């Protein structure tokens with residue numbers, strides 16, 4: 001294997017027979033190329049799913065009110081359920097030891113104005129904990145705090161893009177912004193990994209909205225995060241306990257599926273990752289298929305090459321080449337061609353993946369790539385493939401009989 | 410150097426058997442220059458192939474330089490060929506993508522000799538056959554006579570005990586044939602044992618002993634007065 005002369009001998013044959021080497025290598029390059037591209041796209045698909053969910057804290061439960069669709073305890077069906085502040089307080093009181101952060105959410109569409117500029121945005125009225133649940137990043141100023149809630153403060157924390165739209169290059173902090181004709185002071189600017197849409201939101205204290213708009217206690221949604229130590233099963237139990245508590249409080253039949261919705265990121269994430277994994281397995285199987293086709297291709301061509309070289313192999317044997325040295329020669333030659341053209345395939349595949357970049361994001365493929373460890377694996381696969389591909393031709397070569405090969409026709 | 414006793418060889422072709430060699434006895438001493446003659450199909454090449462360990466006898470004994478050649482593994486046979494024998498073929502059998510020097514160096518490669526010494530030796534033997542200036546030419550750039558001289562240099566390079574040549578002049582014109590014989594004579598003069606298969610009487614006359622084969626048996630085995638090839642070239 002590390003016999004320098006053997007390497008020279010092989011590089012000479014490869015070098016002097018470029019066309020046939022090219023033919024043999026082409027199938028491997030193509031196989032590896034397709035394998036790399038498909039595998040990378042599979043990864044891209046997974047990246048998309050991860051990106052969807054890394055936006056929010058992963059141990060979050062979302063609780064929404066719905067419609068009671070069954071009569072219960074004398075209450076009629078088709079009742080609209082509404083949450084109020086006391087629902088959130090009740091959850092905190094009962095399950096405080098299992099809960100990390102809690103927040104209410106009230107949604108409101110607004111027209112925002114600053115000087116001559118205006119635009120439509122959605123407002124989320126929330127509690128201070130919302131920052132951690134949504135993983136909001138404060139770029140400037142501050143987030144909503146308890147003091148704001150207590151005092152129904154007329155303040156707003158605006159998204160990076162809201163600032164860009166309305167304030168241009170001006171610093172929004174401390175400025176007054178009009179939302180549906182009511183004036184608020186901007187105290188913070190945030191960004192969010194969730195992308196452009198998230199960064200066009202405006203956050204406000206829950207209490208402020210409740211005071212300004214109907215003077216009610218109604219909230220649209222409750223978000224909370226549970227202690228990580230609970231694990232998936234514990235989280236499930238917590239979710240069930242909350243559902244039971246709220247259904248009881250709002251007189252919803254325990255069997256009613258529509259009264260209250262509780263969603264969690266974990267389940268969604270796991271489901272979607274499972275889909276992505278299945279897709280990647282399919283893609284990988286197809287990739288391995290093409291790789292195998294490449295291996296079979298090079299093996300066939302090497303068999304053909306051995307046949308074509310029968311005379312040469314006969315000469316070598318007459319001059320003293322042992323069967324072992326002939327096997328070694330053909331095996332090593334196949335291996336070198338496989339590796340060389342395989343790496344070319346990996347290189348081209350990576351190049352294609354890189355040049356795809358963001359072009360396929362509409363197709364749910366984000367940053368398609370193959371990792372370092374995949375390339376190490378590919379090397380192992382290539383060596384293995386080369387050995388398999390070389391086995392049959394090498395054995396044929398070893399069987400060449402010099403008298404038959406050298407017989408003058 | 411070579412002792413052959415009661416050697417038999419048959420080829421099976423489908424259901425019938427072709428008895429090619431029917432009990433050959435041959436004793437060749439070191440330094441002899443022997444030609445094997447006979448009509449086509451008389452078994453000349455078969456005998457030479459068995460002597461060259463490229464083929465196996467069915468029956469009989471064969472001892473080469475004191476080593477009994479029997480039940481050899483392919484690997485052993487390859488090693489013995491490499492060590493004891495040099496081959497010259499009618500159709501030269503040079504490797505077409507290797508230049509003259511590389512062709513000559515090939516048996517040395519299989520002897521495990523270092524690259525530097527291989528180079529030196531191959532040039533030395535090319536010089537000996539008068540082709541030093543052609544060392545870096547491919548076989549396709551050489552004439553038939555030159556190719557056969559490269560093949561002779563290659564056969565000599567491994568410094569074998571016996572040189573085996575199967576119709577070495579079969580593909581060459583008369584003048585070139587005599588040139589090749591001139592080389593073989595000078596090599597034999599230096600003491601090398603040579604066996605040549607030929608069906609040309611003038612070529613056989615340039616050796617020192619003629620063995621006539623007929624129907625798988627030795628018909629005649631006689632020493633002859635050697636005709637020197639140099640007078641014709």
Ligand SMILES: Nc1ncnc2c1ncn2[C@@H]1O[C@H](COP(=O)(O)OP(=O)(O)OP(=O)(O)O)[C@@H](O)[C@H]1O
Pocket residue numbers: 420421422427429447448449450451452453454455456608
């Ligand atoms: N591998 C083989 N299988 C079957 N028959 C063979 C084989 N090799 C040789 N023969 C037969 O054996 C006989 C002797 O062949 P051989 O090649 O020894 O003859 P030769 O004397 O060298 O003839 P030529 O002068 O034509 O070269 C021939 O009839 C040939 O057809």
Ligand SMILES: [Mg+2]
Pocket residue numbers: 453454455
């Ligand atoms: Mg013959």
